[in-house]
Amino acid sequence: MSAVAAAGLVVRFGALTAVDGVSLEIARGEVFGLLGPNGAGKTTTLRVLTTLLAPDAGAATVAGYDVRSDGLAVRASIGYVPQALSADGALTAAENLDFYARVTGVPRGERAQRIAAAVEAMELGPMLDRLASTFSGGMLRRLEIATALLNRPEVLFLDEPTVGLDPTARALVWERLHALRAEAGTTVVVTTHLMEEAERHCDRLAIMHGGRIVALGTPGELLAEHGAGSIEDVFRAVTGHAISDEGRYRDVRAQRRVARRLG
Amino acid sequence: MSAPSAASPAASAEPRRRPAALAGGPLRRLAAGTAAMSLTEWRKLRHDQLDLFTRSVQPLLWLFVFGTAMSRLRAIPTGGVEYRAYLAPGVMAQAAMFVAIFFGLAVIWERDVGQLQRLLATPLPRTALVLGKAAGAATRAVVQAVLLLIVVAIAGIGLRWTVTGVVGALVLLAVGTGVFACLSMTIASLVKERERFMGIGQLVMMPLFFASSALYPLAIMPAWLHDVARVNPLTYEVEGLRGFLLGGGHPWLDMLVCLGWLAVLTAAATKAYPKAIL
Numbered sequence: 407m408s409a410v411a412a413a414g415l416v417v418r419f420g421a422l423t424a425v426d427g428v429s430l431e432i433a434r435g436e437v438f439g440l441l442g443p444n445g446a447g448k449t450t451t452l453r454v455l456t457t458l459l460a461p462d463a464g465a466a467t468v469a470g471y472d473v474r475s476d477g478l479a480v481r482a483s484i485g486y487v488p489q490a491l492s493a494d495g496a497l498t499a500a501e502n503l504d505f506y507a508r509v510t511g512v513p514r515g516e517r518a519q520r521i522a523a524a525v526e527a528m529e530l531g532p533m534l535d536r537l538a539s540t541f542s543g544g545m546l547r548r549l550e551i552a553t554a555l556l557n558r559p560e561v562l563f564l565d566e567p568t569v570g571l572d573p574t575a576r577a578l579v580w581e582r583l584h585a586l587r588a589e590a591g592t593t594v595v596v597t598t599h600l601m602e603e604a605e606r607h608c609d610r611l612a613i614m615h616g617g618r619i620v621a622l623g624t625p626g627e628l629l630a631e632h633g634a635g636s637i638e639d640v641f642r643a644v645t646g647h648a649i650s651d652e653g654r655y656r657d658v659r660a661q662r663r664v665a666r667r668l669g
Numbered sequence: 670m671s672a673p674s675a676a677s678p679a680a681s682a683e684p685r686r687r688p689a690a691l692a693g694g695p696l697r698r699l700a701a702g703t704a705a706m707s708l709t710e711w712r713k714l715r716h717d718q719l720d721l722f723t724r725s726v727q728p729l730l731w732l733f734v735f736g737t738a739m740s741r742l743r744a745i746p747t748g749g750v751e752y753r754a755y756l757a758p759g760v761m762a763q764a765a766m767f768v769a770i771f772f773g774l775a776v777i778w779e780r781d782v783g784q785l786q787r788l789l790a791t792p793l794p795r796t797a798l799v800l801g802k803a804a805g806a807a808t809r810a811v812v813q814a815v816l817l818l819i820v821v822a823i824a825g826i827g828l829r830w831t832v833t834g835v836v837g838a839l840v841l842l843a844v845g846t847g848v849f850a851c852l853s854m855t856i857a858s859l860v861k862e863r864e865r866f867m868g869i870g871q872l873v874m875m876p877l878f879f880a881s882s883a884l885y886p887l888a889i890m891p892a893w894l895h896d897v898a899r900v901n902p903l904t905y906e907v908e909g910l911r912g913f914l915l916g917g918g919h920p921w922l923d924m925l926v927c928l929g930w931l932a933v934l935t936a937a938a939t940k941a942y943p944k945a946i947l
Contacts, residue, residue, distance in 0.1 A: 458789055470685045471685065479687060479691065481790055481791055481792045482688035482690040482792040483688050483690075484790065487787070490782050494709075494713075494784060496716055497709065497712055497716070498716075501709070509705050509791050510690060510792065511689075511691065537716065557690055
């Protein structure tokens with residue numbers, strides 16, 4: 407059974423078709439990248455897979471459960487770290503972890519041990535009793551990922567996990583994600599608009615453009631297929647465009663706000 | 670490396686065991702989820718005690734500046750009760766309502782930063798999310814009310830101090846605050862933007878305040894306003910608080926009406942909340 411299977415997903419917002427017939431299959435234990443510029447439909451696809459949004463057409467299963475008819479079982483089987491800041495700055499790191507242990511249904515007797523394991527995996531030990539509002543961007547991301555590990559998710563969804571991080575923090579996040587996959591066999595699904603990062607860290611990639619998947623394969627396959635020197639070139643070859651940063655006022659505002667808080 | 674070959678459709682169609690996190694059934698998950706949300710709100714309150722004290726200033730101004738001035742005028746028929754004693758329950762309810770409005774703003778904040786998306790992708794029951802927030806608002810309101818009552822007692826304002834009265838008043842205040850927190854969360858989930866929420870929030874909350882018996886009895890209102898006040902949950906909250914703290918009235922009946930409103934608005938907020946992220 408695959409970790410994620412989607413067939414013909416369509417999501418419309420009024421006249422705009424944000425996701426236009428996305429089909430993909432992600433195997434257990436894969437690190438899978440959804441790659442594309444802002445507005446390509448990555449986040450919307452992720453929202454369908456995390457049950458936050460019902461698709462207008464198509465079907466998908468995550469961890470073997472249908473996102474439409476069995477959303478609760480999907481939510482109980484996944485971890486999700488949205489692009490925006492989801493750790494609560496008004497709480498300490500330990501309180502953030504305790505909160506997510508409770509809301510994701512970790513049995514009382516296992517909470518302490520699971521929190522300790524997540525703290526170790528994300529290297530958060532020394533800062534447990536500090537308010538999250540005093541954290542740097544990299545520490546916040548690791549805290550958020552730690553809170554998403556407590557229910558031992560079968561699939562971990564991360565939306566732009568390294569946005570706003572400096573190169574050192576970025577490398578540490580990826581190192582921890584690879585360690586997690588190696589140790590727990592967790593399937594990791596990330597979205598990113600950073601081509602170089604996707605090429606280096608993902609087992610397989612789906613390049614999205616205008617709500618569609620325009621290329622799918624391992625980085626090596628994609629490079630070979632398009633005779634390209636980098637994933638950036640592949641993107642240009644399949645879309646005819648360079649990757650550009652666009653987005654609606656609200657996206658930009660939200661991103662800037664997050665960037666400011668991530669400082 | 671390449672992906673392992675996908676399983677056949679037949680294999681993926683086989684029924685799966687329910688995830689362990691869903692053990693315990695819906696009611697137990699609702700209780701545990703509400704408890705987790707409330708605990709977290711309580712922790713936030715403990716990290717930010719200054720906020721609690723600054724918010725406690727406004728009701729004191731209403732009581733001691735507005736209340737003292739109006740009691741000199743003797744313009745408001747209070748049924749023989751000193752005006753400041755008459756006003757105290759109204760001011761308690763008003764301060765609680767402002768706490769509740771803040772929880773609508775918090776929905777928008779959590780939506781903008783991403784906490785809401787995160788929470789909605791967990792198995793936490795939606796109703797627990799709403800009830801937990803309502804309980805958080807209620808906790809803040811009750812702590813403020815206790816502070817206010819202490820000042821009222823020190824100032825020698827003549828309330829009827831009975832254990833049942835004070836406990837009943839605090840429980841009713843908690844329920845009433847839950848009502849307005851749910852109303853505020855519903856509105857916030859629908860309007861989604863801070864600026865619009867501030868406008869619409871004022872448009873809803875201020876009339877609710879003036880079309881209630883917080884400042885003056887229903888009897889002196891024009892007939893149409895009287896009708897509005899009759900369905901306004903704030904009226905029942907204030908009347909009930911007066912019943913508990915000054916005697917008379919039917920405070921338990923008022924409590925029942927507020928519980929009814931709480932049920933209705935909890936359902937509304939539960940339905941609206943997940944739409945806030947769209």
